[in-house]
Amino acid sequence: MARIAYADPAQPDLRAAAETIRNSRKKIGHLHRMLLHAPPIAEGWIAMFDAVRWNSTLSGKIRELMMCRVAAINDATYEWEAHAPIALQEGATQAQLDTLHDWQASDAFDATERAALAYCDAMTLSVHVPESVAAEVRALFPERQLVELTVTIAGYNCVSRVLEALAIKGTDALPDA
Template identity: 75%
Template structure:
């Protein structure tokens, strides 16, 4: 059970933000229903994450790989459940997805993926990225994609932290979406 009730999409203070979420995501799910308690944050969230997911030049495969890795590190099962099917659709194999929680002991990831996963791990676990880890991704990606990768990792760490702090796990039955 989530720590606070989900917001009512029909509440006058939430209608505009709920419409923006629906326009982007087709429905107002658990996370977005919770964010509606703070409408400016909900609309800003959608704008930022639409940019990360749909307007980035970073491959969808790498994007979803780091999102799932973050979910594994942070124990964010709702995030994992939401993004694992997308990762598969973007080209990750089921074997890679299964190996992701312990990727560093796996031979299923190529040199680029290993550099990206090391960067993701450093950002998620330590915040301060060691120079050698940063250098490895900087040598692989142009500046735009390095920023996109960095913001994707930072952003989805934010997602998992919101999900886990508010205990949003997808098990709660949402009230009807107005």
């Protein structure tokens, strides 16, 4: 059970933010129902993550592999369950998802994916990225995509931390809205 009750999107002061979420996601799920407790944050969240997911030039496969790797590192089951199916739709293989927890020992990833995963690990596990890891991704990704990769990893670390801190598991029943 989540640490606090989910917000009611039908509340008058939450309707505008709820509509922003519906316009983007078609429904209001567990995470967004929780974010509605802070309407400006909920609306800003949607704007940022819409940009990360839909307005990035980063490949969908790389984007979703990064999201899943962050979820794996942070043990964020809800995040993993949301993004693993999308990763497969975007071209990741089941073998990649099966070995993502120990990607360094797997031959399922190409050089670009390995560089991005090393960057993801450095950002997620130690925050400070070693120059050798940064140099690898800089050589493989144009500047815009390097920023997009960085923000994707950082953003989904934020997602997992919100999910886990508030114990949002996606198994709680949501009231009708």
